[in-house]
Amino acid sequence: MQENKIIKLTVRDVRFPTSLEQHGSDAMHTDPDYSVAYVVLETDSDAALKGYGLTFTVGRGTEIVVCAVKALSTLVVGKTLKEIVSDFRGFYRLLSSDGQMRWVGPEKGVIQLATAAILNAVWDLWARVEGKPLWKLLVDMHLKQTMLKEGYPAYTTSCAWLGYTDQQLTQLCSEALAQGWTKFKVKVGADLQDDIRRCSLIRKLIGPNNTLMIDANQRWDVNEAITWVTKLAEFHPLWIEEPTCPDDVLGHASISKALAPLGIGVATGEQCHNRVMFKQFLQAAALQFVQIDSCRVGSVNENLAIILMAAKFNVPVCPHAGGVGLCELVQHLILFDYISVSASLNNRMCEYVDHLHEHFKSPTIIRNAHYIPPKDPGYSCEMLEESVQKHQYPDGEVWRAIEQQGKQ
Numbered sequence: 315m316q317e318n319k320i321i322k323l324t325v326r327d328v329r330f331p332t333s334l335e336q337h338g339s340d341a342m343h344t345d346p347d348y349s350v351a352y353v354v355l356e357t358d359s360d361a362a363l364k365g366y367g368l369t370f371t372v373g374r375g376t377e378i379v380v381c382a383v384k385a386l387s388t389l390v391v392g393k394t395l396k397e398i399v400s401d402f403r404g405f406y407r408l409l410s411s412d413g414q415m416r417w418v419g420p421e422k423g424v425i426q427l428a429t430a431a432i433l434n435a436v437w438d439l440w441a442r443v444e445g446k447p448l449w450k451l452l453v454d455m456h457l458k459q460t461m462l463k464e465g466y467p468a469y470t471t472s473c474a475w476l477g478y479t480d481q482q483l484t485q486l487c488s489e490a491l492a493q494g495w496t497k498f499k500v501k502v503g504a505d506l507q508d509d510i511r512r513c514s515l516i517r518k519l520i521g522p523n524n525t526l527m528i529d530a531n532q533r534w535d536v537n538e539a540i541t542w543v544t545k546l547a548e549f550h551p552l553w554i555e556e557p558t559c560p561d562d563v564l565g566h567a568s569i570s571k572a573l574a575p576l577g578i579g580v581a582t583g584e585q586c587h588n589r590v591m592f593k594q595f596l597q598a599a600a601l602q603f604v605q606i607d608s609c610r611v612g613s614v615n616e617n618l619a620i621i622l623m624a625a626k627f628n629v630p631v632c633p634h635a636g637g638v639g640l641c642e643l644v645q646h647l648i649l650f651d652y653i654s655v656s657a658s659l660n661n662r663m664c665e666y667v668d669h670l671h672e673h674f675k676s677p678t679i680i681r682n683a684h685y686i687p688p689k690d691p692g693y694s695c696e697m698l699e700e701s702v703q704k705h706q707y708p709d710g711e712v713w714r715a716i717e718q719q720g721k722q
């Protein structure tokens with residue numbers, strides 16, 4: 315953005331004689347003349363570029379607001395737009411909390427109306443500089459910008475699949491740490507001693523401040539889940555995922571209740587078959603992390619409903635993406651959740667597994683353990699035709715080769 319130094323502020327008292335025809339009259343304001351204190355900001359960059367702002371008044375008194383605008387104008391003139399918008403909160407406070415002016419407010423009455431007129435002009439100027447109507451500037455700003463710049467936080471499951479050896483686990487986890495990953499999911503549930511060893515290994519590798527999650531893929535019954543996870547509590551997992559049968563809403567509620575004092579939440583959703591199930595899980599406080607899945611329920615439509623319900627219950631959405639193509643698709647949904655629904659990254663992250671992306675036309679882009687918003691049109695579902703042909707079952711060359719090997 316250009317600097318756009320504000321070099322001049324003019325303010326005028328503009329009144330319309332609406333009282334003559336009783337337009338706008340009410341029980342208390344019987345003779346309003348609709349009026350504005352009208353502000354124009356000029357910049358040094360382009361004579362045609364101006365910011366226009368106003369505040370509404372009802373006739374007499376507008377001159378007092380005009381005076382207040384003039385009194386505040388010294389806080390604006392001489393500042394660059396860049397300076398203002400890079401610390402808009404600071405600028406807002408400068409205007410609303412000026413050490414001497416605030417006595418005739420603070421943040422109310424004439425001084426507040428004057429502040430509104432000036433700030434409206436600054437917003438107008440900014441939107442014009444960006445070439446957007448204000449609503450679009452607002453919609454696009456911050457959240458979307460943050461996503462475009464930093465991406466959506468991801469966690470990795472690829473270091474600790476259940477079938478990996480300790481050596482693999484150590485190597486993959488060390489590599490992931492070096493790449494900037496801070497959140498790790500470990501598969502558990504088959505053998506408690508193995509789980510203790512693997513979780514201890516990972517916790518040592520990642521240190522106390524990184525995040526660990528555990529995933530049992532429905533292996534236990536309810537009481538078993540509680541006992542087992544209690545024994546893993548010393549590794550401080552953020553959540554236990556799919557502790558039991560994915561249809562057992564009340565079972566999940568019992569597990570949630572039992573594990574809450576240990577600071578462990580319950581995550582589920584990858585096998586939750588529709589929005590009604592999610593509704594019940596949410597109503598029963600049976601989960602603390604909603605794991606939407608782009609391919610389990612009825613596509614975007616049903617996932618939007620689930621995202622909105624999660625927001626209503628104030629439960630974070632942390633999508634499931636362990637599979638082929640799931641990362642590609644679900645990244646769109648979690649960006650929607652952040653930009654248009656939750657506006658929060660608190661306890662939120664999207665799963666990432668580092669497998670098979672090379673078969674997609676627009677594979678996910680991960681930078682510094684964050685999903686970078688996809689730019690290509692569409693839902694990122696398109697696969698490379700060559701990959702599809704090679705992997706088509708049972709006649710694709712990959713499967714034919716495997717079959718041949720089996721026969722030898």
Ligand SMILES: C[C@H](O)[C@@H](O)CC(=O)C(=O)O
Nearest residue numbers: 471529531634635636637
């Ligand atoms: C069979 C899948 O890999 C499953 O283990 C994925 C999963 O549970 C997850 O990513 O979470």
Ligand SMILES: [Mg+2]
Nearest residue numbers: 529555556584
């Ligand atoms: Mg899982």
